[in-house]
Amino acid sequence: MLTIALAKGRTAEGVMPLWQEAGLPIPADLDDSRALVFEMADTEFGWLRFLLAKPADVPTYVSFGVADLGVVGKDVLLENHRDVFELLDLEAARCTLCVAGLPAHRDTWARKVATKYPRLADQYFRSRGMAVETIVLSGSIELAAVIGLADRIFDLVQTGSTLKANGLVVYDRVLEVSARLIANGSSYRTQRSRMESLLDRLRQTVAIHHRMD
Amino acid sequence: MPKMSLDMQGKWADRPLGMRDVFPQQAKLRWQVESRLVRLFDAQKFELVSCGTFEYVDTLLRGRAEEESRDWVRLLDSSGRMMALRPEMTPSIARMAAPLLAAGMPEVRWCYGERVYRRTDDPASLSWASGRAAESTQVGIEWIGGSGDAVDAQVVSLCQSGLQELHLAEWQMVVSHAAFAPEFFQALELPKETIQDLLRDLSRGDYVNFRSLATASGIHQDLLQVLADLNPLHAGSLPLWLTERWQQTEAGHRVQTVWNKLVDFGQVLQQKNLANHLAFDLTLVRDVSYYTGIVFEVFAPGAGAPVALGGRYDDLLGQFGAPAPAVGFAYEVERLLTALTAGEWLAESDQNGGV
Numbered sequence: 001m002l003t004i005a006l007a008k009g010r011t012a013e014g015v016m017p018l019w020q021e022a023g024l025p026i027p028a029d030l031d032d033s034r035a036l037v038f039e040m041a042d043t044e045f046g047w048l049r050f051l052l053a054k055p056a057d058v059p060t061y062v063s064f065g066v067a068d069l070g071v072v073g074k075d076v077l078l079e080n081h082r083d084v085f086e087l088l089d090l091e092a093a094r095c096t097l098c099v100a101g102l103p104a105h106r107d108t109w110a111r112k113v114a115t116k117y118p119r120l121a122d123q124y125f126r127s128r129g130m131a132v133e134t135i136v137l138s139g140s141i142e143l144a145a146v147i148g149l150a151d152r153i154f155d156l157v158q159t160g161s162t163l164k165a166n167g168l169v170v171y172d173r174v175l176e177v178s179a180r181l182i183a184n185g186s187s188y189r190t191q192r193s194r195m196e197s198l199l200d201r202l203r204q205t206v207a208i209h210h211r212m213d
Numbered sequence: 214m215p216k217m218s219l220d221m222q223g224k225w226a227d228r229p230l231g232m233r234d235v236f237p238q239q240a241k242l243r244w245q246v247e248s249r250l251v252r253l254f255d256a257q258k259f260e261l262v263s264c265g266t267f268e269y270v271d272t273l274l275r276g277r278a279e280e281e282s283r284d285w286v287r288l289l290d291s292s293g294r295m296m297a298l299r300p301e302m303t304p305s306i307a308r309m310a311a312p313l314l315a316a317g318m319p320e321v322r323w324c325y326g327e328r329v330y331r332r333t334d335d336p337a338s339l340s341w342a343s344g345r346a347a348e349s350t351q352v353g354i355e356w357i358g359g360s361g362d363a364v365d366a367q368v369v370s371l372c373q374s375g376l377q378e379l380h381l382a383e384w385q386m387v388v389s390h391a392a393f394a395p396e397f398f399q400a401l402e403l404p405k406e407t408i409q410d411l412l413r414d415l416s417r418g419d420y421v422n423f424r425s426l427a428t429a430s431g432i433h434q435d436l437l438q439v440l441a442d443l444n445p446l447h448a449g450s451l452p453l454w455l456t457e458r459w460q461q462t463e464a465g466h467r468v469q470t471v472w473n474k475l476v477d478f479g480q481v482l483q484q485k486n487l488a489n490h491l492a493f494d495l496t497l498v499r500d501v502s503y504y505t506g507i508v509f510e511v512f513a514p515g516a517g518a519p520v521a522l523g524g525r526y527d528d529l530l531g532q533f534g535a536p537a538p539a540v541g542f543a544y545e546v547e548r549l550l551t552a553l554t555a556g557e558w559l560a561e562s563d564q565n566g567g568v
Contacts, residue, residue: 084418085420088421
């Protein structure tokens with residue numbers, strides 16, 4: 001059996017079309033169920049088990065070998081380093097890590113930064129010679145800038161509509177990120193052939209999209 | 214049932230970060246596995262040795278790169294000299310063996326069963342099964358003074374017989390060669406820094422970065438696939454374009470030599486009936502820089518990381534003052550126990566220790 005951990009929400013939604021286009025099996029009720037584990041039998045890949053996990057937990061499941069494969073954003077992999085193999089850039093669920101804030105603060109010196117990515121934010125600001133205080137929040141980061149808890153936010157931006165709705169603007173686009181297919185090293189070495197056929201399909205589909213772009 | 218509650222008053226002593234208690238049944242099982250392996254080694258004329266848990270950092274760093282020390286647990290001795298809790302046994306064995314070899318002992322065949330240490334944030338129960346545990350048990354051998362395919366095959370054989378001795382149902386050994394990938398990249402005339410980066414990507418399994426780096430270096434073939442498809446058990450898996458290319462350069466000759474050695478070694482393994490649960494995978498690059506020859510890892514379902522690891526390190530003893538070829542491997546005992554008991558071993562110590 002192959003266990004695949006999917007990052008719930010944006011990443012899973014962004015990757016599923018690609019997954020289906022590649023002709024890979026997916027449980028029918030994945031979208032509209034509250035269940036977290038889905039098992040299915042597939043003629044080509046045998047038993048497959050899908051786990052829906054919080055994005056930050058996907059590398060954890062994979063590194064401990066409870067999941068053989070995982071689908072998760074590069075931002076998560078960069079922030080929480082874990083021993084996992086990064087097999088493929090799926091080039092889907094694209095987002096940008098951005099520094100943003102109120103228009104009025106744009107030209108001020110950064111002092112307080114609210115983020116879900118303390119490590120990356122620290123790296124970014126230190127590399128620019130700025131000593132900032134990092135405030136770690138777990139969601140709705142925009143709020144911190146709106147109410148003045150922080151003068152910058154360091155966060156993932158997909159369409160920018162949340163920023164706009166809250167009167168915030170992007171100061172700097174730091175890094176483009178996309179979803180990655182990751183694997184447990186041990187599973188990869190021992191179940192290589194099974195993973196490889198799945199990987200080939202995805203790789204071909206990604207390549208087709210790449211040419212269309 | 215005793216009443217359980219949160220320990221609000223802080224009555225119970227804390228267990229240090231990453232440490233794990235092992236209660237009656239489990240401790241016994243671990244000890245049995247350790248002693249069965251040590252007994253097997255002893256029967257094959259590998260004598261048990263032991264040494265202290267601390268080593269000086271400069272000892273541990275002989276023959277290896279500074280960045281490998283990142284997850285060592287370091288502390289200062291009373292004179293201010295930097296020590297570390299040993300992350301593995303090989304440097305200690307090299308330190309102990311070098312004076313004996315220099316004094317004329319032709320060969321050292323030792324085995325050990327010891328705890329080793331690493332810095333980690335992971336909970337012990339999970340990292341024992343798969344990641345880098347703060348404290349774990351390694352039982353292994355070091356064979357200093359022997360070289361050649363026959364010796365390497367004997368070490369592979371010993372490693373496999375240990376798994377059989379423990380009745381591990383399913384396992385897979387993956388073999389590679391420490392010099393192959395570096396020479397392979399040199400033969401492609403890639404710059405030194407690129408080669409370092411490619412090797413790092415292979416050892417970390419960062420194949421996305423590997424591919425983009427290879428493409429950026431002007432390589433049009435899928436290098437990873439080329440490496441993955443090479444199988445020394447089938448000499449014919451070496452494509453003609455590679456052989457032709459290798460004939461043209463010095464580095465090409467070197468990688469051809471390593472390939473020929475691997476093909477020979479593959480034949481020895483087949484003759485000795487050691488290739489049944491064994492596959493070559495030349496994308497396997499170990500993150501330990503002292504390896505010079507064959508390297509191998511053993512995987513078992515249920516354990517998310519290798520249950521045994523080893524390889525040949527012919528230059529390390531020179532770093533300790535007594536040049537000699539050497540080869541060795543170690544079992545990761547907690548991972549073996551996890552695979553042997555389908556994870557029960559980790560869970561039961563909680564039950565027996567808990568309420």
